[in-house]
Amino acid sequence: xxxxxxxxxxxxxxxxxxxxxxxxxxxxxxxxxxxxxxxxxxxxxxxxxxxxxxxxxxxxxxxxxxxxxxxxxxxxxxxxxxxxxxxxxxxxxxxxxxxxxxxxxxxxxxxxxxxxxxxxxxxxxxxxxxxxxxxxxxxxxxxxxxxxxxxxxxxxxxxxxxxxxxxxxxxxxxxxxxxxxxxxxxxxxxxxxxxxxxxxxxxxxxxxxxxxxxxxxxxxxxxxxxxxxxxxxxxxxxxxxxxxxxxxxxxxxxxxxxxxxxxxxxxxxxxxxxxxxxxxxxxxxxxxxxxxxxxxxxxxxxxxxxxxxxxxxxxxxxxxxxxxxxxxxxxxxxxxxxxxxxxxxxxxxxxxxxxx
Amino acid sequence: xxxxxxxxxxxxxxxxxxxxxxxxxxxxxxxxxxxxxxxxxxxxxxxxxxxxxxxxxxxxxxxxxxxxxxxxxxxxxxxxxxxxxxxxxxxxxxxxxxxxxxxxxxxxxxxxxxxxxxxxxxxxxxxxxxxxxxxxxxxxxxxxxxxxxxxxxxx
Numbered sequence: 001x002x003x004x005x006x007x008x009x010x011x012x013x014x015x016x017x018x019x020x021x022x023x024x025x026x027x028x029x030x031x032x033x034x035x036x037x038x039x040x041x042x043x044x045x046x047x048x049x050x051x052x053x054x055x056x057x058x059x060x061x062x063x064x065x066x067x068x069x070x071x072x073x074x075x076x077x078x079x080x081x082x083x084x085x086x087x088x089x090x091x092x093x094x095x096x097x098x099x100x101x102x103x104x105x106x107x108x109x110x111x112x113x114x115x116x117x118x119x120x121x122x123x124x125x126x127x128x129x130x131x132x133x134x135x136x137x138x139x140x141x142x143x144x145x146x147x148x149x150x151x152x153x154x155x156x157x158x159x160x161x162x163x164x165x166x167x168x169x170x171x172x173x174x175x176x177x178x179x180x181x182x183x184x185x186x187x188x189x190x191x192x193x194x195x196x197x198x199x200x201x202x203x204x205x206x207x208x209x210x211x212x213x214x215x216x217x218x219x220x221x222x223x224x225x226x227x228x229x230x231x232x233x234x235x236x237x238x239x240x241x242x243x244x245x246x247x248x249x250x251x252x253x254x255x256x257x258x259x260x261x262x263x264x265x266x267x268x269x270x271x272x273x274x275x276x277x278x279x280x281x282x283x284x285x286x287x288x289x290x291x292x293x294x295x296x297x298x299x300x301x302x303x304x305x306x307x308x309x310x311x312x313x314x315x316x317x318x319x320x321x322x323x324x325x326x327x328x329x330x331x332x333x334x335x336x337x338x339x340x341x342x343x344x345x346x347x348x349x350x351x352x353x354x355x356x
Numbered sequence: 357x358x359x360x361x362x363x364x365x366x367x368x369x370x371x372x373x374x375x376x377x378x379x380x381x382x383x384x385x386x387x388x389x390x391x392x393x394x395x396x397x398x399x400x401x402x403x404x405x406x407x408x409x410x411x412x413x414x415x416x417x418x419x420x421x422x423x424x425x426x427x428x429x430x431x432x433x434x435x436x437x438x439x440x441x442x443x444x445x446x447x448x449x450x451x452x453x454x455x456x457x458x459x460x461x462x463x464x465x466x467x468x469x470x471x472x473x474x475x476x477x478x479x480x481x482x483x484x485x486x487x488x489x490x491x492x493x494x495x496x497x498x499x500x501x502x503x504x505x506x507x508x509x510x511x
Binding site: 010048049082083084085086136137155156157158159160162163167170171216219220222223224227340 | 397399422456457
C-alpha cells in the first residue's frame with residue numbers, strides 16, 4: 001500500500017510518499033529545498049498563494065523521488081485541519097483533485113493526529129503511549145490509545161511553547177528562528193546554577209494537580225529581566241545566562257507537568273514498558289530531550305523522539321496517517337470541509353475510557 | 357473612576373487581575389462592527405487583556421483562548437455575535453490580511469487585533485486604540501483613544 005501525503009496547514013509546503021512497510025519513499029519540505037535556501041528560506045508563508053505557487057512542483061518532486069506514478073498510489077491524504085484555513089484548503093483541494101482524477105481513496109488528516117502517529121512510522125510503536133506535542137502552535141499532553149482515539153490530558157492556556165521560545169529569543173535580541181538560537185546561546189552559559197539565581201524566572205503552573213501549561217507569564221518575566229539590563233546592545237554573557245535560566249525554567253515546568261501524566265498513565269494503562277513520545281518542532285531542543293530522557297528513565301518509561309525532520313511539520317506524517325486510516329478502511333468523501341479548529345479529542349467516539 | 361469619557365482616557369492597572377477586570381467591563385459595550393486595536397511591546401499584557409475580554413464576551417471564564425500568533429486569527433461565537441481575534445505579529449505585508457478573511461470579519465464581527473501596526477494603512481477610520489505600557493512601579497498604563505467616532509467612550 002502506497003499513499004501520497006500533502007501538508008499545507010501552516011508555514012511549510014510539503015509532499016511525501018510512504019509505503020505501509022514504513023518505508024519513506026520520498027519526503028519533501030519546501031523550506032528545506034536547496035533552491036529556496038538561496039533566498040534565506042520562505043518563512044512565514046502567511047499567504048495561501050505561496051503554497052499554491054509551490055505545491056505542484058513539490059508533489060511532482062515527491063512522486064519522482066519515490067520513482068512511481070499516480071497509478072501506483074493506493075490513496076491520497078492531506079491535512080484538512082487544524083490550521084490556517086487558506087493554506088489548508090490549497091493542500092486539501094490538490095489532494096481531492098488527484099483522488100478524483102485517478103479514482104483513488106481520499107483521506108482527510110488531522111494535523112495533530114499525524115504528529116501523534118509519527119512514532120509508529122519511525123519506531124513501530126504499539127498503542128497506547130503518552131505524547132508531549134510541543135511546537136510553535138501547539139502544546140499538549142495526549143494519550144494515543146488507537147487510531148482516531150486520543151485523550152487530551154493537558155494543554156496550554158495561553159502561548160504555545162515554541163511561540164514562547166521565539167518571543168523570548170526576540171526579547172533577548174536573538175535572530176529568527178528564535179528557538180534554535182536561544183538553545184545555542186544557552187549552551188554558552190558557563191555556570192547554569194548561578195545564571196538561574198541571577199535571572200530568576202517563574203515556573204508557571206508548577207505543582208498544580210491538573211496537567212495544563214501557561215507560558216505567557218514566563219515571556220513577561222524575561223522581558224522584565226531584559227529591561228533591567230544596561231540599555232543598548234545586550235552583552236553576550238548576559239544573554240547566555242538569561243537564555244540558560246529560561247531553558248531551565250521550561251525544563252522544570254515540563255518535568256513537573258509530565259511527571260503527573262506519567263503517574264496517571266501507569267495507573268490507567270497496563271503496558272510492558274510504557275513509552276513517552278516527544279513530538280513537534282520544539283522536540284529538536286537537546287536540553288529538553290535530555291531533561292525528558294532522565295524523567296522518563298526515573299519513571300520506568302522509555303523516551304521516543306522521532307528524528308527532527310519527522311518531528312517538525314512534514315508530509316511524511318500525513319501520508320503515514322493516511323496509511324493508518326486506509327488500513328482500517330477509513331476514507332472520506334470529496335465534500336469534506338477544511339477545519340480551522342479540530343481538537344483531537346473530537347475524533348474519538350468513546351467517552352468512558354480513562355482520562356478526560 | 358468616572359463613568360463616561362469623551363474620546364481619550366488613561367487608566368493604570370496594578371495587576372493582571374485588574375487589567376482583566378477592565379477588559380471584561382469593556383466587553384459589555386462591544387457590538388459587531390467594533391474594532392479594538394491593542395498596541396504594546398512583547399510581554400506587556402496584550403494577550404492578558406484579549407483573553408479576559410474574549411472570556412467575558414463568551415460568558416465562560418474558563419474558555420481556552422489560545423494565542424493566535426501561530427494561526428494569525430482565532431474565531432469565537434459569543435452571545436453578541438462572532439468575535440475574531442487577530443495577531444498580526446507574523447504578517448509581512450499588509451495585503452496578506454485579505455487572505456485571512458478580513459472582509460468577512462469587517463462585515464460581521466467584533467474584531468480584536470494585536471500588532472495592528474502591521475496593517476496600519478488598512479485600518480478602518482473608526483476604531484478604539486489601546487496602548488499598553490509598563491509603569492515604573494511594574495503596573496500597566498492603558499491609554500485608550502477612540503478614533504474617528506462620534507460616540508463617547510463609556511466604561
